[in-house]
Amino acid sequence: MMRLELHPLIVAAAGGELPEWAQVRPARMPHLASVANLLARWATELGLDEHDHTRWAAAGWLHDSLRDAAAGTLAADARDYPEPVRHAPAAAERLRAEGVADGELLDAIRYHPLGNRGLGPLGRYLYLADYLEPTRPFAPAENAALRARLPHRPEPALKRVCALRIAETLRRGMPLRYETVAFWNELQEGE
Ligand SMILES: [Fe+2]
Ligand SMILES: [Fe+2]
Incomplete structure (x- = not known):
């Protein structure tokens, strides 16, 4: 696969800038740092090289980079998405x-709260890290147990996190995005 030279913004982000x-x-910065740390650790444990390690750490820092931006300042495309997830396509568009x-990094960021069919490894692991990073206050015991079994064979954790996110969406009476349903179906089909 052809390797793109790393953008300076990606190199800086991998170092937490x-x-x-x-x-x-x-108050949100510990979450970004924790997602980046978890992705960097998984990249090492999966044997990824320095190039991918940098991309993975950068995705962790950047995924919520517009999480607290005013709605009116976000890219026009992003306004088609529900308010709680709009920051994700907005950050991808800005990058x-x-x-x-x-493309894999941009899609990882774009779909990190939703999932999507066809996400690459970075997208799948960012989806997991965003939900399972250890500063998250909810379900600490279950999340720790899921983390302990990663990063190898991520499919059971992906199914569990996707199911929990869908259940939460239903509980709140919010519509399901087609990307999330497509992701769920892809996970049931296996590899
Ligand atoms: Fe997010
Ligand atoms: Fe996040």
Whole structure:
């Protein structure tokens, strides 16, 4: 596979330096750091090289980089998504506009709260890390147990996290996005 040179913004983000346009409340920073740490650890345990390790850590730092941006400032495309997930396509669009051309990384960020059919390994592991990182307050025992069995054979954890996210969406009376349903169906089909 042809390797894209890493964008300077990706290299900086992998070291915890967010772009100047990022909008993240200080209280949220431990979550970003924790997602990045978990992805970096999994990248090492999976034997990924330095190039991918950098991409994975950067995705952790950048996935919520517009989480606290005012709705009116987000990319037009992002406004088609429900309010709680809008920050994800908005960040992907902003990174693309900055010249980041890494399709797998952009899709990982775009779909991190939803999942989607056809996500690459980075997208799948970001989906897991966002939900399972250890600073999350809910279900600490179950999340720790799921983390302990990762990163190898991630399918059971993906199914569990996807089921929990769908259950939460239903509990809140919110519509399911077709991307989430497609992701769930793909997970049931296996590899
Ligand atoms: Fe998010
Ligand atoms: Fe997040």
